[in-house]
Every structure is written in structure tokens, then in C-alpha cells.
Amino acid sequence: MPDFNHLIQEDRVHRDLYTDENIFKEEMRKIFGAVWVYLAHESQIPENDDYIMSKLGLRPIIVTRDSGGTLRVLYNRCTHRGATVCRKEQGSTKAFACPYHGWTFLNSGKLSGVPWPEGYADDFSDAKFNLAQVPRVQSYRGFIFGTLNLDAPSLEDYLGPARTPVDQWLDRHPGGKVAISNANRLKFSGNWKLAYDNSADGYHVIFSHRSLLAMENRLLTEDEKGMAFYKDKPDEAPMYVQYFGNGHHFKDKRPNIENRPGALWEIEGPHPGMEGYEEDLRARLGDKADRVLDIASSEPVNINIFPNLLILGNHIQVLQPVSMTETDTTWYGTAVIDEDNELEGAVDDVNAIRMRTQEGFPNFGEVDDLMNFEQIQEGLAAEEDEWVYMHRGLGVEGRITTDENGVITGPATDEVFMREYMKEYKRLMLSEPELKIEREVT
């Protein structure tokens, strides 16, 4: 077993974390099996019998709302010979029939029948023939998580102080909720942690996203749109990074923006349709238009729930490891639902603007980051050059504070969040979690 005490040091981590196949295999067990992993959003399976395919680490799974309304995470693997029983990305069904030999399972996971059972000496009511399922499945306000670890804390405790920004992110919308609406789907040839390392990184912004910043401000005389507040001295700006424990981190750019209706909309870069819709909404809604336009704007936060859920802007981004050097990064767009007509009939307009604001960053920002992640992976091929530094801010007096709940805060470009999550990563990789599947259907 690799010596994680050596590989993860106070100021740096070893390249093996990104290049060693054995470490990747262990991660799929000790992290993507043993902590709460984000699997799907409830808006993707709103009705009983709805399902969506997903992954728990590399395990193919089906997230279902079964016929009785219970959220379940079934292994997408026939008990008989191992073939996947579900091959359609998303849909609605009461049962999954294996295409190979016709074994059929209810959407609760229970075996409902096998062809020509007289050819078996077994009692098929034995739970051992049911589909395997993830023993612990919980939703936090629509976000569905699962873990194979019976000793893991409750999901609420796992999220801990990260719940506050998640709640705030949801509560800015009518009814305190959003619905997933398709995705910008990207992938890169690099280790999944390269994306997680980056997700609260305020240091890379004006360098990695230089072309985006130039683009967003090309029609202006002064840079004032998008992430322009990273220019000059970002560490002196009111924004900050935080570490919440359990690997979760947070970058909060909201303090850079005036706390008044319309302030968010003002810093939005140019997007298709924005001026036309704005004029129309102002004419219809008067003073209320500012609040409505803010909901169409990108929320300036990055809330990163270890290991794979990154809530940023209006996106729900999911990291999916494919192999040690391949990662899918899927940017689910979110739409506003307005059951109580808080937006006075403007919800469709808000969503039409919001779809366009959400396409901006994946198209013109993320692609540059992904190239940089791929080039880190390239660079790390240099075997003798062993260390990756994450020590920005370490040892600088007065830079980092810890509050009574253990929440650690640093200025925008600090790498404290990386160092702290790596400590948690080390703890997990040194642990010996017991992973369990369930077959009893209760």
C-alpha cells in the first residue's frame, strides 16, 4: 500500500496521487464507496417509477423512485450473469428485464421472475437473487446521495456547514428549488482530482480564463463584467475561500457584489437575448424586474461537495472518474420552477435568459481549464520531479482564520482549501471502510 503520510505533506502532494493506477483503484473503494457520493437530482426522477442511470465510482447504477415512492439506488447488474439490466439513460418503468436471459426485477430491486423456473432447484424468493442495492440513500433538498458505508455519518452531518451555502443557493429561487434541464457535457484526459483541486481556486482565474475575461469585456472601455473582480489584488477583495470539513470547500464571490436587486444582472457578461428580454421585463414588471433578472443571472459561488458535486453559478457540475486519466465533467443546467407565480408570469423568460447565461462558462471558460488539467497530467509524466505544491498562504501570518465551528477562511487566491481537503483525503485513504451492498427489499 502506498505511504500516504509521505505522499501528502503539509505543503505539497506527490504526483503519484494523479498517476498511480493502484491509488485510483483504492479511491473507487475508499472514497467513491465510503463517503456520500452525489448520484442524481430528484427533478430527474420526479414521478414514481422514474429512473436514471448513473455511476457510484465505476459501479453502474440505476437511481429509481420505485412504485411505492422510495428512492433506491440499484446496481445495474443482473444477479444471474452480470449483464446490465437497464440500457436506456432515463425513463419510467415498473420493472427491468435483463436482455440476456430474461430475468426480471421490480424497480425495488426484487426479482420478479426468471424464464422456465422449473429448470432451477432454487427458491427464487431468496433475497440473494434480488439486484444489489446501495444500502444508504438520502436526498438533501433534491440532491440524491448514496454510500456503501454503514458507518458513514448521516448525510446532513456529512454536509455539515456546507449546507448553509447550499440552502442559500436554493433559497434564492422561487419555492427554494430548481430543476435540471439538460447539460453541457465535457471530458478531459486527466485525473478527477485535478478538477476538484481547481474548484475553489481563485488563483488561476485571470490566467487560465484570460481569453474569457477579454471576451466578456471586449465591447467595453473598462473591465467590469464577469469575473473582472479578480483583477489587480483579488486577495484584498471581500470574496474569500472556506473549508468546511469532510473535504467540502467553498469560494464565495457574493461579497464583491453590492447587496441590492439588479447588482448581479449588471455584472453578467453579454448573452444572447439579454437586452431584448431586459427591456421587455422592465416594461412589464417595473421595480420588480431587477429581482427577476438576478434570478436569470449567475450566482457567484462555488460550493464543492466532496468528492464529485460542484455547485457553481447556476450549474450543478458533476465529476465522474472514468479511469485514472479520464474524467467526465457534466455541467447540468438548472431551470427555475415557479409554482406560486412569484415571478409574475416571467418564469419562461427567466429560463430563456438563464439557459444562455449558463452556456457561457462551459463554452468559453471551462475548455481552457480542461486544457490546463490535461497539461498538468502531461507534465506529471516527469517521474523524478515528484511534488505538486499547494502551499499558497501557508505560514503567512494573519491570512487564515478558523472559527468556533472549525470553518477555515482565507483570501480568494489561497490554497488552504486544497491542503485541508487533502488532509481529509489522506484520512480516508488510510482508513479501512467496510462496504456493504443490500439485497433485502424493505
Add this chain to the structure above:
Amino acid sequence: MNHDPSKTSHYIGNQYYADLVQNYSDWQGDDNEISDPILRESCRRFLEKEARLLESDRHDDWLGLYAPECLYWVPASVGGGDPRKEVAVAFDDRRRLEDRVFRLQNEYAWSQQPISRTVRLVSNVTVFACDEPSIVMVRSNFLITEFQAGDKRSYTGWSGHRLQDRDESWQILVKQVNLIDCDQNLRNPSIIL
């Protein structure tokens, strides 16, 4: 009031979206196909020119093929979906298309350093009539091979061009690019398709 679509975006609105979805539904009926070989040849030459401009990174000239109020649309769902309710791989109005070209020409767009080389095959060009006599809809298949930094990959699918008759040639009102893997994770989709 007149607005410069390169500077502000007024034309993308509810009416535009509704017309777009309508214009891109059920337009490829056999009865609508135009068999006139001269017209087809003219459309084919135009699409080949578009491909040639993109192959040679002549992005400004490429922009010149588009109407002032235009759309470059790469849906993220098979069949196109409803862009009012769904994000797309790309949904660029005139200004955003100029943004895209500006970024590609910016030496700090790391996803295009080095700049990709591309070769584009366009085939199966079929022209369809629509309600407006000066507009045709053209379906064509494409295979784009991209080479960048030692890696060769491809994009394939079909395009639906909505073309307006203009001075013996054409102007692009809308280009819809339907990737066969539009609903899958794409690696560095930063070239123009």
C-alpha cells in the same frame, strides 16, 4: 428602433425562439425536397466554401457568410430540443458568434493552443423548400477530423442550414449542427463545427 446585433442582442426573444423551433420541426419531408440540380449545386458549393473557410481559420470571412441576425446552434439533445428550456452545446447569436471568433483569435485561449487543424467533408446535400420562397433549408452530412497536439479526433453528424437568397449566392440565417454524440461528454469542443 434599430439595434446593431453585433453590440446588443434584441432579436433573440420569445418570437424568435418560437419561429426557430417551428422552422426546425418536420422540415425534411420528401415532398419538400427540391430536385433542381442547379440549386443543389449552388447550395453544395456554398457549404463547401463554408467548410474551406473554417479549415483555413478564415473566421472573419466565415462570419461574413452569416446574416446580421443569425444563429449558430449546436443542440445538446437529439432532435434539437427546446432552447428556451435547455442548454445547448452552443447557441450563438451574432454577438456571441463574434465573441467566439474573438476568443479563437486570442492567443490566451488555451483550449486552442496549439490551434487545431481540421479537414471537413460535406456530403449528402439535400435542399428543401420552406414557406418563404427566398429561403431554403439544406441538410448535409459532415465529418470533421481535428488534429491538435498529437491527437486526432473527429466530429460527425449532420447540419441543417437555413439559407436566404442573396445576390446569386446565400446568406446563413441559422446553422443547426447535429452531432451524433451531442448528448455525450465531449473533449475540448472549442473549434467551430
